[in-house]
Structure formats: structure tokens, C-alpha cells
Amino acid sequence: MGDEVTVSTVAEAMYEMVKQYHGKKNLKAMDLTKAMIEKFGGDNCDKQLCKQAIRELIDSGRCTYSYVGGSYIVLPPT
């Protein structure tokens, strides 16, 4: 059995993904969720865990919401 996937682990992976796509593609909450479930596997990571990870990212200020014809999760403006 592998290591337990924590909220912080998922948040970190999500942050890396947002950083990687910054300026190239806007990502919605569900885009991140689907990617994390694929990355960590459905047995280790579910929608609820991803929801908590997004909350952690937003509340810490590492990411923020933007509205560009839809709501996306992006890096905060510098």
C-alpha cells in the first residue's frame, strides 16, 4: 500500500499544475480535480480531498480565483 495522499500533497500538485499552465491555459476547479484523481488514483484521491486542497490553495493566497468568461483558479497577480 502506498503513502497516504494528504490535502497538502494534492494542494502542492495542484499549485505546480497552475504554475505550469500559467499564461497558457486557464484551469477550472474541475480540471484540477480530474488531473489529481488521475495522478494519484481514484482510491487515494477523491473530489472531496480535491475540494479541501483547493480551499487550502485559495485561503493561503498561493492561488486566487479569476473570472474570464468563467471562473478559473490562477496565480495571484504579482
Added chain:
Amino acid sequence: MAAKLRETPLIDELLKGPWPSFVKEIKKCAQNEKNERGSARSNDLLGVLERSYKETIGHWKHGGIVGVMGYGGGVIGRYNDLPEEFPNVAHFHTIRVNQPSGWFYTSDILRKLCDIWDKHGSGITNMHGSTGDIVFLGCATDDLEPTFADLTALGFDLGGSGSAVRTPSCCCGMARCEWACYDTMALTDDLTRTFQDELHRPAFPYKFKFKMSGCPNDCVASIARADMSIIGTWRDDIQIDQKAVADYASKLNLENDVISRCPTKCMSWDGKKLSIDNSNCVKCMHCINAMPKALAPGKDRGATILLGSKAPIIGGALLSSVIVPFLKIEPPYEDIKELAEAIWDLWAEHGKNRERVGEFIQRIGMGNFLEQIGLEPRPEMVINPRSNPYIFYDQDQE
């Protein structure tokens, strides 16, 4: 001292006539000496408006990264594309404030809300926006957090915007109306509190609106405006006071004004007694509205849940269609919450960007949608009977 008002000959035309004018109100804000910043913003707003009337184009763009910490909604970024000419409205964001259910306020709380807005913003409000929220028009980016802090200290929260649950709203229901078939205000308050995360943290393909109407009169027009319309109804017989009907008969032309207007012709009047074939009543409310002292909704009350309406943006306008024909609406409202969550789960995963739930159902088909959310098809879900009476089955399906 307030600055000299901008020259606005075109929009001044809107001051003429007996009706109230938004230009007059903006000019009052622009001359408010107690709110110097607000008056400067209002004055520039007049200038932008005049310019738009002259050029017949808008000078606003919306969206971007603007809001308060931790929230993905409640603030709609508005930027003016002529910031050098109108610097006081370079940022002129809209703040949506979650209204109380049924829009009931004390005069004291209204004064306090206005004081907050005079302190931080333009002083211009929109009571209420089409979403139902209290709308504060014209906030600079730097004033958003202080406004939010003062609002929360007063017990108010931001409403919804973006791809999220929008601020649930309802008619005044049992607080003021004898036709309310369930407590719209209690349900609205409960859904708002339950779905705080879905309201403030956008996670859907597009917006999702709940609107609660207490009876089929649908005073908040939920059937045309809400993704999930919860409309009060009854499933037993309309209550009739025959003596009161006779009184109406002496004043109204019952045949012309009531009986002949019944859409399913389920009523008859023999000069002494009103009869209703309740099995054919479609709850249009016309007879009850025409004779409120004689008729009333039945006693076995609840609501019909409908899904999928929207005003047009991508496709055409849609009205909601029935998804649950009758449901008793009682706390803790678990049935409604579980249904909403099942719908979100499916739509969030498979919906396209900016695709409302009604459009999603049209795309994947009602049959597939029902199967995925675990609801059985019911005859009441059929919007129109099929026009072609011939049904062809494959050989192996016969």
C-alpha cells in the same frame, strides 16, 4: 466641496418626464458633499455615460482577478476603458451582498448598509439586482476588503457570482402571502447556509441559480430564471367556499372571467354551485387569483421541482421543466440537497465551460441525465406530447 458637474446634454434628456430617473439619482450622488470620493466617482460616471450615449458604445469591461480574500465570487470586476479621462471610475466594481430571505429589513439596518457604502464606495446602490442581491455599484479595488470587513461586522456576507451557486432568492412566502404552499424563506435561508462553499468557491461549468416561489403564481419568475425552480403547489383539491363563489357571481361574469379562462376547462358553474375536476387542474392559479375569497390552494401542500431555465446567452431562452412533480418541503430538506448535489456532481464533471444545466440536459438527453442522477422517468416530465403517433420499435424490443 463637490466638483462642478460634468456637462451631460444627452443624458439630461432622461431627466424629463414624470418618471423617476437614474440620471437624477447619480447627479444627487455627484453633489453629495458628505461623500467627496463618492461624488467624484458619480461625476465621472455621468461623464462615461454621456460619452456612451454620444458614441453609442459602452466603455466598460468586466471580469479579471478581483475580489476579497478566500472568495471566488461576490465582486464583479468593472473597468473603464478611458481611465485617463475618467480616473475616478477607472475601477468601478460591483459588489453583490447576500440579501435576507424575502428582502425584509429594518430601517436601521438599511441606514447602516448605506453608511458602509457611503464610507467606502460611490453611494450608488441597486436595490435589488436581478439576482436578488443588494447591489453596491462602484467600488475601487483598494476599497473592497474594507467594505467586506464592515459588511461582515454588520452580519452580511457577499452573494454569488461566476461559475458557482448564485445567491438563492425567494418570494416573501408565508411572511406576507396566503397562497404560499411552503415556507420559501426558511428553505432559502437553509440552502444559503448549507451551500456556502458552492456559493463562494466556484467549481461548476457555469452559474447555478435556485429560486423559490411559494405558489404557481411564481412571483420571483423562477421558471424563467432559475436553474432549479422550487415552486409551491398542492396535490389534493382546491378549497371552495360556495357561498363566497355565489357572492363573486353577483359581481363578476363568472363564465367569461373565470370558467372560460380555465386552460383545461376543468371547471363548471351551474348558477348555484362551482364544480372543479381537480384531476385535470394544471394549477394555473387563474381562478384562485380571480376569486381569492372563494378559492384557495388545497391543504396537502408541497412543491414541484423544475430544472434548467436560463436567459439567453449562448443558446435561446429556456424555461424550467419538471424533474420532481411533487415533494413535501420540510426541514432539513435532505431530498432537495441530495438532488442538487447529484446534479452538480454529474454536470461539474461532464458539462462544457459556460454550459448551463438546462443546456447540458439538452445535449446529453433527458433519459441519460435522469439515469445518471438516479431519478425514474415520470409522465409529468414530458413537456409536449409527441406530435407523431407512430412509434417504431426495433424487432428485438417488441
